[in-house]
Amino acid sequence: MTQPTTGSQPRSSDEGFVAIDGVSFSYPGSPQPILRDVSLTLRRGEFFVLLGPSGCGKTTIMNQVAGFERPTTGSITVDGRPVSGPGPDRAVIFQGDDSLLGWLNVRHNVEFGLRALRVPGAERTKRVQRALETVELAGQQGKFPHELSGGMKQRVQIARALVVDAPVLLMDEPFGALDAQTRTNLQDALAGLWEQSQRTVLFITHDISEALILGDRIGVMTSGPEARLQTVMDNPLPRPRHRGTAEFADLYQRVEDAVTAAKSRPPVGESR
């Protein structure tokens, strides 16, 4: 399995840094569970990508790791502590730009979370500046969301997540709404940021290339309802990764085959 190229050796407690254990989930009154017995552990500093058919429950898993929802059965821990609600150890980035605050400029959008955490002013200024430089938006900090391109808005979102220094980043199709060129640029930028940052990332996408550029491991879910984690594949491509190599094409094919196989697996009720 590929280790993140962060330079530090994993400690034994790092292996199950994020631990999803036997999680099933049903909405109240729903005849069938959305998820059935999903188990997955992420090492500290690992970049894990989740693929799966639309509506299978990827966001549902992420919402539970974020603490927005509780599993019906099973448990989730982060660094050994049970998740019982949202917390500063987990930063969430969603698709699209609607989570930016339209009445605040770039700088104040990035600073917002630090104010909520009651970080003192001088420290806030330093951290915001560093985060904006990291995503190459230091020169745009006075602009408001309506003055930004889609790619710039997503970079503001990434800066908002980086600035709070959460060890876990949860990213739900963050580049889904962007044009192909912007998306490719942000994938490469995120891969570089992650290598420097040592964050543990759970990243949802439908885009296999994106999964291959970013992920240390790639999990593939079955169709819902009662979706399960069908396969977890290692991504041994050396970093920095390049689209268009023979190794990339070969792994792409193998992941695509796994996605197709998982999709065509019949729902639980029909397989008996």
Ligand SMILES: Nc1ncnc2c1ncn2[C@@H]1O[C@H](COP(=O)(O)OP(=O)(O)OP(=O)(O)O)[C@@H](O)[C@H]1O
């Ligand atoms: N509030 C809700 N009440 C009932 N069912 C819901 C609710 N929210 C989502 N669902 C259902 O839960 C299932 C899983 O949804 P989820 O958004 O987790 O899937 P997903 O894999 O992230 O989908 P996509 O790839 O399209 O974003 C879907 O069938 C969806 O219709």
